[in-house]
Amino acid sequence: MQPAELMFDLPRTLSGSFDDVVRQRETQVLRTAFRILGNWADAEEVAQEVFLRLYRHGLGFPTEAAMGSWIYRVTVNLCVDRSRRPRASQDVPDLRDPRASPEASAIREQRKQQLMQALSTLPVKERAAVVLREIEGLSTAEVAAILGSREVTVRSQISNAFGRLRAILKREDL
Amino acid sequence: MNDDEIRALFEEMREEAVPADSLARLRMAVASGTQPSRRKWWWAAFAIAAACCGIALLAVLFRPALPIPPAPAPIAARQMPPEVPMVSPGAPVAPVAAPKMRRVVHRVPVAPPPRLPGTVVRIETNDPNVVILLVG
Numbered sequence: 642m643q644p645a646e647l648m649f650d651l652p653r654t655l656s657g658s659f660d661d662v663v664r665q666r667e668t669q670v671l672r673t674a675f676r677i678l679g680n681w682a683d684a685e686e687v688a689q690e691v692f693l694r695l696y697r698h699g700l701g702f703p704t705e706a707a708m709g710s711w712i713y714r715v716t717v718n719l720c721v722d723r724s725r726r727p728r729a730s731q732d733v734p735d736l737r738d739p740r741a742s743p744e745a746s747a748i749r750e751q752r753k754q755q756l757m758q759a760l761s762t763l764p765v766k767e768r769a770a771v772v773l774r775e776i777e778g779l780s781t782a783e784v785a786a787i788l789g790s791r792e793v794t795v796r797s798q799i800s801n802a803f804g805r806l807r808a809i810l811k812r813e814d815l
Numbered sequence: 816m817n818d819d820e821i822r823a824l825f826e827e828m829r830e831e832a833v834p835a836d837s838l839a840r841l842r843m844a845v846a847s848g849t850q851p852s853r854r855k856w857w858w859a860a861f862a863i864a865a866a867c868c869g870i871a872l873l874a875v876l877f878r879p880a881l882p883i884p885p886a887p888a889p890i891a892a893r894q895m896p897p898e899v900p901m902v903s904p905g906a907p908v909a910p911v912a913a914p915k916m917r918r919v920v921h922r923v924p925v926a927p928p929p930r931l932p933g934t935v936v937r938i939e940t941n942d943p944n945v946v947i948l949l950v951g
Contacts, residue, residue, distance in 0.1 A: 659849065663842070663845055667833075667838060667841055667842070668832075668833050668838070671833050671837060671838065671841060672831070672833055675833075676828070681834065681837050684837070685837055685840055685841050685844070688841050689841055689844040689845055689848070692841075692845045692849075693845065693848050693849065696845075696848070696849045749824075749827075752816070752820075752824060753824050753827065753828065756821065756824050756825075757828075771825075775821075775822060775825040775826075776825050776826075776828050776829050777829070778826075778829060803818055803821065806821055807816065807817070807818070807821070810816045810821075811816070
């Protein structure tokens with residue numbers, strides 16, 4: 642059994658219908674795609690494609706964890722493919738322009754937006770590793786299994802990403 | 816901002832809700848893409864339309880040849896009514912008087928029957944092959 646399959650311990654719903662799986666996973670897929678792509682429209686298209694592929698693939702996974710790992714892997718791969726295309730729009734506001742987020746009165750919200758803006762500047766593989774590890778809360782082993790790389794590589798990617806994020810946010814603070 | 820602050824912000828993002836309209840659009844798109852009945856009907860309609868087009872094409876390509884009608888008679892051989900000369904309307908044409916023809920009676924002289932030298936009495940018998948002639 643893959644290390645990633647040990648996780649995602651959701652209650653087993655493999656006997657459920659495809660609609661049940663969509664209801665259960667839609668938020669996770671949509672949020673992950675948005676964090677990697679920084680764009681709701683692209684995230685919706687990716688999520689739609691993920692579920693259509695799941696429909697064609699069928700629900701014949703041995704465990705719930707295997708299905709979760711498969712869904713994450715397809716989501717990340719589609720996001721990587723899509724990030725190579727030029728993006729039409731970016732939902733994350735450009736914080737260098739103070740007029741872009743006039744309603745962001747709370748400092749915390751502004752920090753989040755700064756962080757998302759900084760995240761969008763990272764290479765897509767590093768971005769995916771950070772999103773899966775830090776936002777989705779997966780373990781390093783799970784992230785490595787989803788990205789098809791080693792755990793050492795994932796740790797290195799996350800460490801590099803944090804270094805870049807710190808530098809970007811420090812520049813923003815100045 | 817240090818690593819702990821960054822991680823804390825990321826954890827807060829984990830709890831953020833997804834926009835409801837995005838979820839609704841996603842559900843509609845997935846439902847329309849995976850509804851088997853609609854897909855079957857669409858394919859059935861497509862198959863029927865393709866079959867109709869194919870049958871029409873075959874009917875055009877393999878249409879049976881029509882019987883060749885007999886060649887019309889040449890115009891010169893046709894019995895055409897005599898052409899009536901066109902007469903322009905104008906003054907009434909006076910009827911042409913037909914010339915009077917005289918009836919010519921050819922008189923052929925009739926030769927008189929030859930006279931026999933005497934009186935001949937012809938007596939026919941019951942036998943048609945036997946005729947008695949009395950000359951004198």
